[in-house]
Amino acid sequence: MSPAPLSLPPALEPLLTVDGIERMYGDRVGCRDVSFRLWPGEVLGIVGESGSGKSTLLRCLSGIDVPTAGQVRFRLDRELVDIFSIPEPTRRSLMRTAWGIVHQNPRDGLRMDVSAGGNVGERLMDRGDRHYGRIRGSALDWLERVEIAGERIDDRPRQFSGGMQQRLQIARVLVSQPRLVFMDEPTGGLDVSVQAKLLDLLRVLVRDLGIAAVIVTHDLAVARLLTDRLMVMKDGHVVEQGLTDQVLDDPHHAYTQLLASAVLSA
Amino acid sequence: MTPMLRAEHVSKAFVLHNQDAAVLPVLADVGFTVHAGEAVVLAGPSGTGKSTLLRILYGNYRPSTGHVHVSHDGRMVDIVTADPRQVLEVRRRTLGYVSQFLRVIPRVSTLDIVRDPMLGRGVADGVATRRARDMLARLNLPERLWTLPPATFSGGEQQRVNIARSFVDTTPILLLDEPTASLDAANRDVVVELVADARARGAAVVGIFHDEAVRDRIATRRLDLTTFKAAA
Numbered sequence A: 001m002s003p004a005p006l007s008l009p010p011a012l013e014p015l016l017t018v019d020g021i022e023r024m025y026g027d028r029v030g031c032r033d034v035s036f037r038l039w040p041g042e043v044l045g046i047v048g049e050s051g052s053g054k055s056t057l058l059r060c061l062s063g064i065d066v067p068t069a070g071q072v073r074f075r076l077d078r079e080l081v082d083i084f085s086i087p088e089p090t091r092r093s094l095m096r097t098a099w100g101i102v103h104q105n106p107r108d109g110l111r112m113d114v115s116a117g118g119n120v121g122e123r124l125m126d127r128g129d130r131h132y133g134r135i136r137g138s139a140l141d142w143l144e145r146v147e148i149a150g151e152r153i154d155d156r157p158r159q160f161s162g163g164m165q166q167r168l169q170i171a172r173v174l175v176s177q178p179r180l181v182f183m184d185e186p187t188g189g190l191d192v193s194v195q196a197k198l199l200d201l202l203r204v205l206v207r208d209l210g211i212a213a214v215i216v217t218h219d220l221a222v223a224r225l226l227t228d229r230l231m232v233m234k235d236g237h238v239v240e241q242g243l244t245d246q247v248l249d250d251p252h253h254a255y256t257q258l259l260a261s262a263v264l265s266a
Numbered sequence B: 001m002t003p004m005l006r007a008e009h010v011s012k013a014f015v016l017h018n019q020d021a022a023v024l025p026v027l028a029d030v031g032f033t034v035h036a037g038e039a040v041v042l043a044g045p046s047g048t049g050k051s052t053l054l055r056i057l058y059g060n061y062r063p064s065t066g067h068v069h070v071s072h073d074g075r076m077v078d079i080v081t082a083d084p085r086q087v088l089e090v091r092r093r094t095l096g097y098v099s100q101f102l103r104v105i106p107r108v109s110t111l112d113i114v115r116d117p118m119l120g121r122g123v124a125d126g127v128a129t130r131r132a133r134d135m136l137a138r139l140n141l142p143e144r145l146w147t148l149p150p151a152t153f154s155g156g157e158q159q160r161v162n163i164a165r166s167f168v169d170t171t172p173i174l175l176l177d178e179p180t181a182s183l184d185a186a187n188r189d190v191v192v193e194l195v196a197d198a199r200a201r202g203a204a205v206v207g208i209f210h211d212e213a214v215r216d217r218i219a220t221r222r223l224d225l226t227t228f229k230a231a232a
């Protein structure tokens, strides 16, 4: 069973509401009929085997891809805003400030020709910060939090290992203090030892900052460690969802039972 | 007496979809109430469903029928129908579960593991550290281990970390699944004392104890699960 998360008293209103999301690729189902609510500070995991529609769903939720049906609404101030009915530039700006996206491949989330400090600082400039000293100080602080030595601040990401690039991407996303973070297989391409380090870092950051997150993973141990709630996908559909430890320890759907038994004591 | 936990008509059958949808009936129509200060010990031979019941009370397993009402913030919450974030909130402040296994978190030190639930409840950092240290000392865990993650500790050492974490700031309801299983006599005595202290503070306890002597020292009441055994 998972450790007690450091959470604030439950909020009254959801941060994100998702209703009937569908994404077709021609005749092929990417994902279909997905609905859920996400509350501030909550961490939702999406699990399922390769091709089950996890990435497709995440792209729709995060505004990267437009669903063929359904609604995604995000709480802005007091209002729930349909993210696909607002003008494109507004959505783009939200994607950089109110929420953040951690891509599986750090190269998709980083500017490879810009220094580590620049990658982090750029996000503060997006928010309107123009004070060079403060931006650099903040970038340094974030590099430290993701365990990248401050002396590497002027190096480019391509001089970093895969694990460091991923940590830099996380710093770049978290520096703008998003209320919601989307992550697609954040530890995907990394060695097991590097994964453990990154996972612990994510666990602590998500907990201490109280941000909500949607994390796609095929690794049930990762889901157990990081998430409060789990959605299990198969062939584009959600077959089971609930409290993470409940879904993993007492799975009800045939497919979830198969998944859970494949990884003993995940 | 204040009722802290009430199980009503709890039944559980596992449906094993990948074994030809075999149905494994375990519990049928279990009902009981636990009041503040009581320690109910679940009895019955191995395989009766003691752990299954405890997990249902914690919201970890879903019963096939029935409800589990838990006193949380002065009102009764049904852990079976509560949504996930309510269940997590009830667990954070009201409902503690201790098994014989520590679920280790990579890279987190023993001291931080023990401090963690207190910090989650808003206990000040310094206070949490002091209480964590006192509890680890009381459970005779050598101080040189406190700064290390328990991944490499022996079974008994890990179990003591788990007990320290769970008893350092006890919740009003404690669910204990053989927490003394691999402890020596001295540490078992500490656990018996810790449970008594928690009860004295008004905690309601539901527990499973393999050791007959421990069971007799802790129980204020026994619940024999063989009487609720589902027909196979």
Ligand SMILES: Nc1ncnc2c1ncn2[C@@H]1O[C@H](COP(=O)(O)OP(=O)(O)O)[C@@H](O)[C@H]1O
Pocket: A025, A028, A029, A030, A031, A048, A049, A050, A051, A052, A053, A054, A055, A056, A057
């Ligand atoms: N751009 C695309 N064009 C056509 N089909 C796609 C595209 N992206 C994904 N799919 C299909 O949608 C389904 C779900 O894929 P995906 O969301 O990538 O799954 P997952 O992330 O769970 O591995 C698969 O059948 C996949 O082949």
Ligand SMILES: Nc1ncnc2c1ncn2[C@@H]1O[C@H](COP(=O)(O)OP(=O)(O)O)[C@@H](O)[C@H]1O
Pocket: A249, A250, B014, B024, B026, B044, B045, B046, B047, B048, B049, B050, B051, B052, B053
């Ligand atoms: N998650 C599960 N899936 C399927 N069967 C289970 C599960 N958990 C427990 N059981 C079965 O339920 C029965 C009761 O087990 P348990 O509650 O562990 O008994 P006890 O704690 O009394 O020894 C056993 O037959 C066990 O195999």
Ligand SMILES: [Mg+2]
Pocket: A054, A055, A056
């Ligand atoms: Mg994918």
Ligand SMILES: [Mg+2]
Pocket: B050, B051, B052, B208
């Ligand atoms: Mg048992």
